[in-house]
Amino acid sequence: MNESMIWLVPDLCGTIVNIKNHSLCSGRLSNKCRHDQCCALFHLTDDQINYVLSDIGSDIYLNSCPGSGKTEVIGVKVAYELSHWQSKTSGIAILTFTNSAEDEIRNRTVSYLRHQIQYPHFLGTFTSWLHGYIANPFLNRIVKKLSEESDSILKIVDSSCESEFLNAFKTNYSYGRLGNIPANHFFYDIKSEKYCYCGDKLSTEKEEFKKQCDQGKKHIKADLKATKKKFRERGFFVYEDIECLVDYLLKTHSNIASLIAKRFPFIIIDECQDLSYVQLSILNELHRYGTQIHLVGDLNQAIYGFRSIEPSDTKNFIMQNHFKEMHLIENFRSNQAIVNVSGRIVNRKSYIVGKKEQTTNTPLVALLYNGGKEEKLIQSYQNLLLQESIQFQDCCIIVRNMALKRKLLGVKSDNPNMSPNIIEDFAHFVYLQRNTDVASFQEGLHYLSRAVQQSYFSAEEHESSINLYKPQCVASETWRQILLCIRKALVSSEDTLNLELSWGSWKNALSDSLANAHHKSIGEYHIGKLRNKVKNKKVIATFHQSTNSTQNCNLKIETIHGCKGRGFESVLFVSSAKQSCDSASYWKNWFPQGESETTESTRLAYVAFSRAKQFLAIGIPTPTNSSLDDTDFRLIQNYGFKVYDCSTQSWIEK
Numbered sequence: 001m002n003e004s005m006i007w008l009v010p011d012l013c014g015t016i017v018n019i020k021n022h023s024l025c026s027g028r029l030s031n032k033c034r035h036d037q038c039c040a041l042f043h044l045t046d047d048q049i050n051y052v053l054s055d056i057g058s059d060i061y062l063n064s065c066p067g068s069g070k071t072e073v074i075g076v077k078v079a080y081e082l083s084h085w086q087s088k089t090s091g092i093a094i095l096t097f098t099n100s101a102e103d104e105i106r107n108r109t110v111s112y113l114r115h116q117i118q119y120p121h122f123l124g125t126f127t128s129w130l131h132g133y134i135a136n137p138f139l140n141r142i143v144k145k146l147s148e149e150s151d152s153i154l155k156i157v158d159s160s161c162e163s164e165f166l167n168a169f170k171t172n173y174s175y176g177r178l179g180n181i182p183a184n185h186f187f188y189d190i191k192s193e194k195y196c197y198c199g200d201k202l203s204t205e206k207e208e209f210k211k212q213c214d215q216g217k218k219h220i221k222a223d224l225k226a227t228k229k230k231f232r233e234r235g236f237f238v239y240e241d242i243e244c245l246v247d248y249l250l251k252t253h254s255n256i257a258s259l260i261a262k263r264f265p266f267i268i269i270d271e272c273q274d275l276s277y278v279q280l281s282i283l284n285e286l287h288r289y290g291t292q293i294h295l296v297g298d299l300n301q302a303i304y305g306f307r308s309i310e311p312s313d314t315k316n317f318i319m320q321n322h323f324k325e326m327h328l329i330e331n332f333r334s335n336q337a338i339v340n341v342s343g344r345i346v347n348r349k350s351y352i353v354g355k356k357e358q359t360t361n362t363p364l365v366a367l368l369y370n371g372g373k374e375e376k377l378i379q380s381y382q383n384l385l386l387q388e389s390i391q392f393q394d395c396c397i398i399v400r401n402m403a404l405k406r407k408l409l410g411v412k413s414d415n416p417n418m419s420p421n422i423i424e425d426f427a428h429f430v431y432l433q434r435n436t437d438v439a440s441f442q443e444g445l446h447y448l449s450r451a452v453q454q455s456y457f458s459a460e461e462h463e464s465s466i467n468l469y470k471p472q473c474v475a476s477e478t479w480r481q482i483l484l485c486i487r488k489a490l491v492s493s494e495d496t497l498n499l500e501l502s503w504g505s506w507k508n509a510l511s512d513s514l515a516n517a518h519h520k521s522i523g524e525y526h527i528g529k530l531r532n533k534v535k536n537k538k539v540i541a542t543f544h545q546s547t548n549s550t551q552n553c554n555l556k557i558e559t560i561h562g563c564k565g566r567g568f569e570s571v572l573f574v575s576s577a578k579q580s581c582d583s584a585s586y587w588k589n590w591f592p593q594g595e596s597e598t599t600e601s602t603r604l605a606y607v608a609f610s611r612a613k614q615f616l617a618i619g620i621p622t623p624t625n626s627s628l629d630d631t632d633f634r635l636i637q638n639y640g641f642k643v644y645d646c647s648t649q650s651w652i653e654k
Helices: 007-013 030-036 046-052 072-085 101-112 126-143 164-168 203-214 216-231 239-252 254-263 277-288 313-322 338-344 373-389 402-409 422-432 438-456 475-491 501-515 600-609 631-639
Strands: 059-064 092-097 120-124 186-189 196-197 266-270 294-296 324-328 364-370 394-398 555-559 566-572 614-620 643-644 650-652
Touching: 007 072, 007 402, 046 186, 059 072, 059 196, 072 092, 072 266, 072 294, 092 101, 092 126, 101 120, 101 126, 101 566, 120 126, 126 239, 126 254, 164 216, 186 216, 196 203, 216 239, 239 254, 239 277, 254 277, 254 600, 266 277, 277 313, 277 402, 294 643, 338 364, 338 614, 364 373, 373 394, 373 566, 373 614, 394 402, 402 555, 422 438, 422 475, 422 501, 475 501, 566 600, 600 631
Parallel strands: 059 294, 059 324, 092 120, 092 266, 266 294, 364 614, 364 643, 394 555, 394 566, 566 614
Antiparallel strands: 186 196, 643 650
16 A cells, blocks of 8 residues: 555545445545445555645646546546645636546546535636636737727637628738638747648648748738737637737736736646647746646647647657656556557657456457448458457547548538538538437537528627637527527428438528528528539438448447547557558558657557557558558568458458
């Protein structure tokens, strides 16, 4: 028993340490002990206990391998510190990056604390904390002409938004194929000290914009700066604008930086590898004025390169501020074979212990299949799962991007070069009603709210997708009632639900449904026109690939980013078909050859591999009637994978 438990158990449970039968315990955590059928604290490892009891007056980086129970440790740590907290005006900020992660930490903390986290403390996303405690109260110090209405000072606009009101905030100059750009399609990056494009256009247009900005011409910079100034003086921002301005505020107003540091003298950041350069700069300013910081995470799980988030920035922050590094090196999720290959692809130096007992005969498998024959891949994977006695519902197919996910689901990809179409958004909502999963419901609500906003309130200023495009002129409760009213009208009509109709006929059915939607806050609607040459095509053909048979495979299909923080009995990680030296989706780039630095590709593979508990499979597409050459075969074998040919349903030995 770790001697430190002598301090931990009495503080959190209020009982003695040596109670061996948890059913006899009468401490404050006794209900939790009986529910879990074990002592609520004695499951913690020595490394976990050492962090829980670590000094909050020191800066610490808790390097946590996958499956190390870091969420549980954060929950215990927060509960322990709050039980000792004395100040009534300053508190702890526990920050993460997603609502689901926030909920998980809150549940863990409350289970040990036995009451909700209350003022003066804060638990939530980095963005909500930044907006609530710094941006909304203080940005009017540096942004002139902000509205004096407290509920509309900061109005966040999605970077993908193309609503009509944005025409008033476009650049004077045209930027190649992007044309005159609205202010929500670009932001100023403090790391590169240049403007960056963040709209939805293709990479070729983004590169064209970058080249013009790189030329450093004064009139270009002045044009972009003036467009942004006009945008923000009306109270409009993209998320990147807020972070940039907060960073500038703290650097130029030491009194505000000092005030925030006193308000939050201790900050814990969960998933610290997701911190951007500007977020680190904000934390650095608070650190200068006394805030102590604990970073919890794994830099090898940094997979947001498309948002210019680099693990080297966090690493430099840790080194420059002399953080003490602590480790969680026991993986309770995966068996040792999966732990070993996961660590090897990112050249992890420290040895990680896989605590999960291996129950599979073959934990690592590479599945070869002919490109375009994904149904063969899925069938072979399912057969192997049955042989290993693994239930389908406990497994997941992981892909790099939404395009491959849609292909496996039999759903056509959106064309990123096309602007949203109101009629198609309504149809997309109806299409997604066929599925009963939460993700489809949320995606469908996104399409419905955008379509309603564009149909009834196209000229009105509106909020971002997080707030379902709510028009500024409509109260939140009223907006929910409007969406519910129109949803009911759509799903009540057999014609609207019939996506086998042609687009021309379905448009008429849509008009009839909207005419039957009655709510006092909506008036005339405008659904626009169909795209060219689609009038006689079936609606279903726009969304569904009828030739693909993998959609009913009874397996979850997720992107890597969508399954972060989760674990599955088995994972199938599917490679893209196209080979490219810099493609993070292509299997060869998952396996480094030699002692090289980690790349976006190896980190993505690391995250995908480490989701698996017992059985890890990778899907490798090959040309028709072809297989891997000897070099590639040896590469896979060298990493411990057995090779299975999906076309012959047999193992390959060389």
